[in-house]
Amino acid sequence: MDYDLGNLENEIKNLGDILQGYFEKKDSILAVADRGRYKFQGGIANAIPNEDPNLSTIYISSKAQNMDEVMDLLYLTNPIDHHFKELFEKYEVLSQVYFNSKLQINRLYPPYDANTMLEPDLHIPSFNFYYEADLDYNPEKKTVWVKDIYIDPVGKGWVASLIHPVYVEEDLKMVLGFDITVNDLIEFYLNNTSRNLVIIDGAGTVVAGKSKGIEALSLPPLKNFTYNQTIKADNFRMEDFNLFRSKSKEVRKLASKVILSGEESFFLKDGQESVAISVVKMDRMDWFVLDIVFE
Structure with missing residues (x-):
């Protein structure tokens, strides 16, 4: 188990590097971004039952204040869907791959029934899978395992989470997450x-x-x-x-x-x-x- 968890730590760090690279090329990526890739109903896109299996489910809380920034982050990170899907398929023990932003956006693979499972007004930074990676909890800005197992908001049951902060200079842009369900710990x-x-x-x-x-x-x-x-x-x-x-x-x-x-x-x-x-x-x-x- 330790060996497998070590591999996941390396993968989430590499994924963070990829996302940092997007921010370095922000202008050029946004210039050619497919702005029609996701169709929203309320604050949710690509949710079960009409999902595209190659894309993440997107959730934008009604607490989001700057929709221009939110949509720029969505368009900038569209290419990460491919990497999310690739990692999910590579590691059988992974139940989901995602990021959360203080802009009140969640991007998660594989797609799920967000309309049923999530309240429209969640405050994303108040959840442990975000705040345990911020500067108050994680001043070293390192990859960390969430301290406690907890009930996953999107239906996976009891989960353990590996999280990784993605900074651009001193700004925490998002927190990446890998989840492993307790059921899978038992099974595998x-x-x-x-x-x-x-x-x-x-x-x-x-x-x-x-x-x-x-x-x-x-x-x-x-x-x-x-x-x-x-x-x-x-x-x-x-x-x-x-x-x-x-x-x-x-x-x-x-x-x-x-x-x-x-x-x-x-x-x-x-x-x-x-x-x-x-x-x-x-x-x-x-x-x-x-x-x-x-x-």
């Missing part, structure tokens, strides 16, 4: 082994895991989010799925030893069941992989 990594693995983040919250392993930690079974309403703000995993909130005192102790003390092996006995747990901290994210062996 955890389900490819017979071991009972559980992944937790640096706060002790379960990111993903085998059901048997999660149950051994005295936590409720994980279920994916059901979309019965649109997402209007950051929405993170509930405290029910945090080891520090486990009903087992021994599991709460284990969480302290893993996260606060860095210990790597444990023996846990809860009632009649005994388990041995080995822990490895991931290199690229503040996540821990717990290997749970039933004895």
Whole structure:
């Protein structure tokens, strides 16, 4: 997993370089831009069910204030659709590729049903997949993994996000994003082994895991989010799925030893069941992989 995530980090940096190149050639690109490429209904273009599969879905919030700047950004970045599609098809674990701008525009591939899933007046910079890359959170202007998993506003369920700020001089033009769904983490990594693995983040919250392993930690079974309403703000995993909130005192102790003390092996006995747990901290994210062996 670390190896694959490293490849994604390299890809998002390269994508940022491509976008910076567009800004360097802004006048010449805008001079020949296809201004009729997207047909808008309200603030949305190329949405399911009548989408062009080669193009992104575009969302412009009603909070956008300068439509001339918004449309210039859209026309300038039209060529990025090809790169978005290419990356999406290259990496099976990627669920979506996108950028967000403080101008209140989102460009995302593959296309989705934006009319149903998004409120018309979202304030894009108030979401963690934008602000965790800005100067306040990321003064080094580096590629970062969003700290918490969260419910994706466009219907993918629980996701982990890699984000990368794109600056022109000192102006943050946009934040690129790659999303990986928790379901795909389970499918591509955890389900490819017979071991009972559980992944937790640096706060002790379960990111993903085998059901048997999660149950051994005295936590409720994980279920994916059901979309019965649109997402209007950051929405993170509930405290029910945090080891520090486990009903087992021994599991709460284990969480302290893993996260606060860095210990790597444990023996846990809860009632009649005994388990041995080995822990490895991931290199690229503040996540821990717990290997749970039933004895």
